[in-house]
Amino acid sequence: MPLSSDKIPHKMLSQDAYSTWLGIEILECEIGCCKVGMTIRKEMLNSMGKAHGGISYSLADTAFGFAANTHGKYAVSIETSINHIEALNEGDYIVAESVIESVKNRLGFNIVEVKRGEELVALFKGVVYRTQKDWE
Secondary structure, three states, X not given: OOOOOOOHHHHHHHOOHHHHHHOOEEEEEEXXXXXXXXXXXXXXXXXXXXXXXXXXXXXXXXXXXXHHHOOOEEEEEEEEEEEEOOOOOOXXXXXXXXXXXEEEOOEEEXXXXXXXOOEEEEEEEEEXXXXXXXXX
């Protein structure tokens, strides 16, 4: 039996060791949209004492993947990019919200905003390919 849209991201997170290690939590999810958050930890800092760029990228990518799969079919990214706008520090709590901007047959186009409070710290764009396999 297919899973409901809001349950798919929770199932995905339960099977995702990397996102779990990052400490990602699901804040909201519905069809075509997912919001996740996490706190920057010391082991996530680079040589300049700021969060490694891969951390905000990973959070955005997780939000992107979760949102893309809420339509009930397995969806995989085929292209992603990010613009880093502000540096992040240990202890910062960041939130990524992914919204599907457009869906064309098997392709979905997402924009993910990563914020620290109300401040935009990164902007991520992604293209997803939706398979015919149902989430169960």
